[in-house]
Amino acid sequence: MDERIETTIALTVNGTGVTRRIEPRMHLIDFLREELGLTGSHVACEHGVCGACTVRVDGEIRRGCLTLAVQADGKTVDTVEGLSDSGELAVLQQAFHERNALQCGYCTPGMLLTAQALIRERPDATRDEIREYLSGNLCRCTGYQAIIDAIETVLRTPRTEGVG
Amino acid sequence: MKPSAFAYARPRALEEAFALLEAHGENAKLLAGGQSLLASLNMRLATPEILVDIGAIPGLDGIAVKGKTLVIGARTTHRTIERSEAVARHAPLLAQAAPHIAHIAIRNAGTLGGSLAMADPAAEWPACCVALQATIVVASKKGERRIAATEFFKDLYTTALGPGELITAVEIPCAETDERHSFLELVRRRGDYAIVGLAARARVKASALSGVQLVFLGVGVTPVRAKAAIAALEGKTADADAVRAAQAALDRDLAPGPDLYTSADAKRHMARVLVARAAAALVG
Numbered sequence: 458m459d460e461r462i463e464t465t466i467a468l469t470v471n472g473t474g475v476t477r478r479i480e481p482r483m484h485l486i487d488f489l490r491e492e493l494g495l496t497g498s499h500v501a502c503e504h505g506v507c508g509a510c511t512v513r514v515d516g517e518i519r520r521g522c523l524t525l526a527v528q529a530d531g532k533t534v535d536t537v538e539g540l541s542d543s544g545e546l547a548v549l550q551q552a553f554h555e556r557n558a559l560q561c562g563y564c565t566p567g568m569l570l571t572a573q574a575l576i577r578e579r580p581d582a583t584r585d586e587i588r589e590y591l592s593g594n595l596c597r598c599t600g601y602q603a604i605i606d607a608i609e610t611v612l613r614t615p616r617t618e619g620v621g
Numbered sequence: 622m623k624p625s626a627f628a629y630a631r632p633r634a635l636e637e638a639f640a641l642l643e644a645h646g647e648n649a650k651l652l653a654g655g656q657s658l659l660a661s662l663n664m665r666l667a668t669p670e671i672l673v674d675i676g677a678i679p680g681l682d683g684i685a686v687k688g689k690t691l692v693i694g695a696r697t698t699h700r701t702i703e704r705s706e707a708v709a710r711h712a713p714l715l716a717q718a719a720p721h722i723a724h725i726a727i728r729n730a731g732t733l734g735g736s737l738a739m740a741d742p743a744a745e746w747p748a749c750c751v752a753l754q755a756t757i758v759v760a761s762k763k764g765e766r767r768i769a770a771t772e773f774f775k776d777l778y779t780t781a782l783g784p785g786e787l788i789t790a791v792e793i794p795c796a797e798t799d800e801r802h803s804f805l806e807l808v809r810r811r812g813d814y815a816i817v818g819l820a821a822r823a824r825v826k827a828s829a830l831s832g833v834q835l836v837f838l839g840v841g842v843t844p845v846r847a848k849a850a851i852a853a854l855e856g857k858t859a860d861a862d863a864v865r866a867a868q869a870a871l872d873r874d875l876a877p878g879p880d881l882y883t884s885a886d887a888k889r890h891m892a893r894v895l896v897a898r899a900a901a902a903l904v905g
Contacts, residue, residue: 503663522659592812
């Protein structure tokens, strides 16, 4: 077996087209972090439990460690960097800051992407529904209350911009 | 935890996939959503020589009603099923079960066919398909064949799929108007594997149950159809006596093993709790 099997992928990452030769076994999260230097999305459990590697593929959140980079060939990928630069996460980021919804910050990029998916999909979510939606994102610092508070604040605040 | 090296192919047609499966035999693994496969690759529990990604093969996803049958393509994601109006109307058991599957980001990628082929004993879709008396459509170079879900799950992570076969669709009889469904799980945290789960279904006429199906997950190596408990509820009105009889009958149906956190006795107790809740939900 050739250990250096490679394949070429072309995809759009944060609005920019990229083409790279990679090994098929490379995770999307490692592709983003190591090939493209987008280290905002984090790697922790590497088997789909913790949610730190959450990114968006064709508009829907995914586990970056349970997605191969080759599976993103031809697709559109958005990370916390792109969604911060575009301002889409601005209101949520401000709320996380104000509510002290992060301590070490390791889970935060994944939390933000999942929370933003919730805001877009379920703007009327109750606290219990927020908890349920975030059940796939682990945080070892905050005890979650402040994260739920921050998201609830965004959901309950009339908004004109910054929330997609 | 990174996978060991493998080759990768993305066939554009079923015939190409069959050829790859034939050429590589057991050294090939099919990749659909990858939500179970990637985890086992990452932990090197699986070390295939080649992944055959069926993501580009046309005709494997989508939900359609054909006559009195709901047809769901094998590559349809859990989320698509969860959001489908056709599923909510014609197979409400699936709509109830979908939110229990892992988490949103995983449901966005994982597929119906992948879950059935994986045949995890704690998975939701296998138990639902058995309870709904679904038919699993599989294809290979030799053509297509249909396997009753009740005959599909053979052992732990083992199905009736033969070499070179892949699942293309699942056919589910559309629910009758007097049919009721209940999908229940007991878990430590939302999205965890069920400690015990139950897919229940019955027709209800003048509060009497008929055509009862009770299929458990998480209590055996495959989905477990609780025959004695089914018999105890069949034709009854789900009154307290019938429910007690069904609960008692579970001792004949289930022989769960303990897991890391839950003893066999606790699992049996939880199964009794679920039967009572399901019976109440069916007639409620």
